[in-house]
Amino acid sequence: MPSKIKPVKKKTAVKRAEWTQPLGHDAWMEGLWSAARSDHLPHALLVQGAAGIGKFTAMKWFAAGLLCDNGPGAPCMSCGACRRLRANTHPDLLLVDARAAGMDALTVAFFAERKGAPSGGFQGVSVGEFLSLRSAEGGYRVVLVREAERMNLNAQNAFLKTLEEPAPGTVLIMETSMPARLLETIQSRVIVVRAAAPDAQVARAILEQQGVETEELDRLVRMAQGSPGRAMELERNSIPAMRDLLIEWASGQRGAIATRMAVMELKGKFTGKTPAAEARDRARCFLDLGLELWRDTGRLGAGLHPDQLAHGDCLNPLLAYSDTDRSQALQIWMQVRQDVGLNIGAETLLDRALLGSSPAPQSKKR
Secondary structure (H helix, E strand, O other), rough: OOEEEEEOOOOOOOOOOOOOOOOOHHHHHHHHHHHHHHOOOEEEEEOOOOOOHHHHHHHHHHHHHHOOOOOOOOOOOHHHHHHHHOOOOOOOOEEOOOOOOHHHHHEEEOOOOOOOOOOOOOOOOOOHHHHHHOOOOOOOOOEEEHHHHHHHHHHHHHHHHHHHHHOOEEEEEEEOOHHOOOOOOOOHHHEEEOOOOOOOOHHHHHHHOOOOOOOHHHHHHOOOOOOOOHHHHHHHHHHHHHHHHHHHHHHOOHHHHHHHHHHOOOOOOOOOOHHHHHHHHHHHHHHHHHHHHHHHHHHOOOOOOOOHHOOOOOOOOHHOOOHHHHHHHHHHHOOOOOOOOOOHHHHHHHHHHHHHOOOOOOOOOO
């Protein structure tokens, strides 16, 4: 066993991690633990699937199973290695997480040490620094990259070098809901693990654990297409209530201005450093929701069954408009959505979308 080497004393890459057993991902984790037991575990994995289905939680649990004193296998969470994981002090695991570091993008500083880097950039341990050390506990060295699509081009090129020349005992694991944003050269050097959304029963159980009210569970699970993380985001930002308002507007029960005012009064944890920025994020959520509904009408027209659609249970008011009106409305909402990034007030954005796409329903509904 190699002698223990103290880890670099720098600011850690992430906040204290939570360690919970994920639901709905047992099969692929057990398959990889089995590969590790037979010394056939690939050195680089890309776990991809829809956003919010628990991929990162599953990756952490899988890594814990690799580092557990009783592993590879389901971690016991009581041995010395597991206790260090729970305390966020295990020297052989590095979590690379832009959001936990308070940043939007994974820059090259996350992956390669850069002298003279801007003081406002990432200041923690880079992947290159971490992997320059031998295993402190004689086993695997594991790197987990959360939301790999956040890597900019320089970061991807830096990480590519690590993928091309992995150190013995290194396991590099990325997760993403947008694999197309990764370089083809990166995708060609990893083994893809496809993580599916849990079934509705599992999703309900996860939401119940998170304290979501029972009467909202079924609607949230459907709107989120089985993604528990997405469902919790929808609940935090009052998206079900937004949808109710949008349907009332589309059916003529509520005017455009009244709808906008009601949307702006809903509770939610919207992001932004200023009240104006938070208001624009609120508008973004409402516009994204509207686009989902308009597009679901198109999917319904293409032959999909309503039960297959996130909003298939509430589309009748939109289907009462002509095909031409729906197509024009979709174009208007898409244009307004593109303008969210501009310095335009949230109220103006919502008025443009609602007032600009309020066609008179056809007398005969479909």
